Amino acid sequence: MTDDQKKKLEQKLWSIANELRGKMNADEFRDYCLGFIFYKYLSERLCDFADKILHNDDPSLNYATLDEQDEAVQEMLDALQEDALEELGYFLKPSELFSNLAQRGAHKDTDSEDKDADIVVDRFILGDLQEVLNNIERSTMGTESEDDFDHLFEELDLNSSKLGRDPDARNVLIAKIMLHLDSIDFAIHDSESDVLGDAYEYLIGQFAAGAGKKAGEFYTPQAVSTVLAKLVTHRKSRLKSVYDPTCGSGSLLLRVAKEVGKDNIGHFYGQEMNRTTFNLARMNMILHGVHYRDFDLKQDDTLENPQHIDERFDAIVANPPFSAQWSAKKIFESDDRFAQYGKLAPGSKADFAFVQHMLYQLDDNGTLAVVLPHGVLFRGAAEGHIRRYLIEERNWLDAVIGLPANIFFGTGIATCILVFKKCRENPDNILFIDASAYYEKGKKQNYLKSEQIEDIIAAYDNRLEIDKYAHVAPMVEIAENDYNLNIPRYVDTFEEEAPIDLAAVTQELKQLDNDMAELDKTIQGFCNELGIEAPL
Structure with missing residues (x-):
């Protein structure tokens, strides 16, 4: 066809x-x-x-x-x-x-x-x-x-x-x-x-385009899904397993399958709290030809009641609900997913709780790519403590990628992608990419064109310094910034204004004064002929 x-x-x-x-x-x-x-x-x-x-x-x-x-x-x-x-x-x-x-x-x-x-x-x-x-x-x-x-x-x-x-x-x-x-x-x-x-x-x-805020519960824009899928399949042609802890309609899992071919993925795993969306995800998997034995989707709250806790995954992709609330119960302090960090993510913002959960289930040679709000890059208190631990003690953060604003349905906030690996090829630095200014404007949402997606992946693949776009930050620079990952600290996108020629401006003002004087004389002449008082 x-x-x-x-x-x-x-x-x-x-x-x-x-x-x-x-x-x-x-x-x-x-x-x-x-x-x-x-x-x-x-x-x-x-x-x-x-x-x-x-x-x-x-x-x-x-x-x-x-x-x-x-x-x-x-x-x-x-x-x-x-x-x-x-x-x-x-x-x-x-x-x-x-x-x-x-x-x-x-x-x-x-x-x-x-x-x-x-x-x-x-x-x-x-x-x-x-x-x-x-x-x-x-x-x-x-x-x-x-x-x-x-x-x-x-x-x-x-x-x-x-x-x-x-x-x-x-x-x-x-x-x-x-x-x-x-x-x-x-x-x-x-x-x-x-x-x-x-x-x-x-x-x-x-349907997502007409669902407003509810769209975020079941749909990740295709361009973002593609970036996440390309990141976790980077230099890989086969995966034993892929997992999405907030799988929505299953589109992220299926986008990973498109990158390497569904026959080159051993098993698909996912969990979704919303019952209606969970049904949609199961239909989506079957309809895309994924055999019923090759996927395992569960319906439950991932943080409170994880269903695949004993599994370890080659690739993890996720677009969890931004800054969602969770219970943050004291019992979780002894949960293997969170215990090593010494702090729980705040109950009002579960972003890092999802990250901790996914890292617990990430295989030693696996890759995790997750979409999060920018707040995770710089917020302090418990989140700052968790962020520092991930970088200083574990050294699992591989890249930070800034995305354009208004590319998600139901929210206009700017977001970022964090890429984690437990065995990093570049343990001495973290790559920062600022792609926030590179997008196409749509009627309601902005979107990424295929060449803009390829630019992100090329920058990640080559890990090069690209003026006003990408910076490879050595770990000492991260420490000097007190583990604050706010992208403008690392990628300078400031555009200098063209220098002003003050002498030329002075001459232009003088010429304007001369021109005004001539106009005043002309107006005065007209007023004299009419026998009226001039306005100047």
Whole structure:
């Protein structure tokens, strides 16, 4: 599929999504739209899988048209279900496929000349749809994939009044949406392309643009994700594991997969506190072709109840909530993640608590890249103590990268990326990059172009002094600054104003005085002719 075709697909999906908007806010109609797309994907993926098996015995057989009432077909379905649960992790009967249900619910009226009335709703399918979604989850019970599909569709409340004033109105809307989606080719057969995955990411970004402050809960802008992914995969072609402790929709994990290829990552780990976003992340992983055995996402508070505490990771990426509150309970002073520092991050600002948690789980040869507010670079008290310990005692901080302001949805603050390694190639210095002035202005958010991203990575890779952009600070310079990491202390971006020629300015003022005197004489002459008093 060409880039132009991909763009058209994305625009068509966004157009369909907007039909659901109605009285819903952005995150609500996001959940419905992405849920239906995911159901369609599961159907097409299963149909493709089953057809390949069926065609080995009889090329004329098609899974979608099998007669479930036929005893021979039922035996066939039992065998296919066993294979599907093993390989895909779920199962759908032919009658439960998205296309079959969509066609039962509505059809295109090809005789109609009214473009707005060209869909005829044939029957009530909301009950059938709810049963199918429940059956997808039930099909996984007692299998390895049960945790990955458990309550996956719980946000799709088909009885919500926001879908329509009564069941019939809701049915009409859903039937039309499903028929629209059914007409789109998701290119499941194209193993070389991730067309649907890219479109899904596009939609998540579009929903984030309309979600205001809530967008930060589930979405990291693609450019920032790319920078983080490139940093943790720097000079690596394979990773045993990648982890995101605040994984949102899973976009950061999947961006790392794009950098090295998902088949070159042993396992994906993530944790997310918000239940709705957690469901979105699981859908996102499956939809991008990550096998259910290859990812382990959990729903819980990462700081209070970490779910992967015994694991160590090759790569860690994160965009934790900026300066979030946490309990900072005294019991955490003896927690292995925090005990060595001698101080806990303040309860009003959990930024360093997330850093400490991630460093505890970072493998000795791993890399951590995390987005944080600038305050972590210079705030004192407990945070200053933790910062000094990380640099002076552990020497784990490898780079500080300043990003432009207003590149995140819901907040305009400037942010930075901290890069940590436990075994650093350059233990005698810390690299500072100030990329805050290099961005493109958008309608609502600023953004980074691909060449600006490459400039950041090139500066990190080469570790060179670049005037007004990058500085390699020796550890003695960090100590002289009392471990304050405020970027302007290290990268001087001051632009001197052009020198002023005072002699030339004096001559210009004299000439202006002469010109004014001549004008005064002219005005005086006019006033004399008119017999009035001159204004000067």
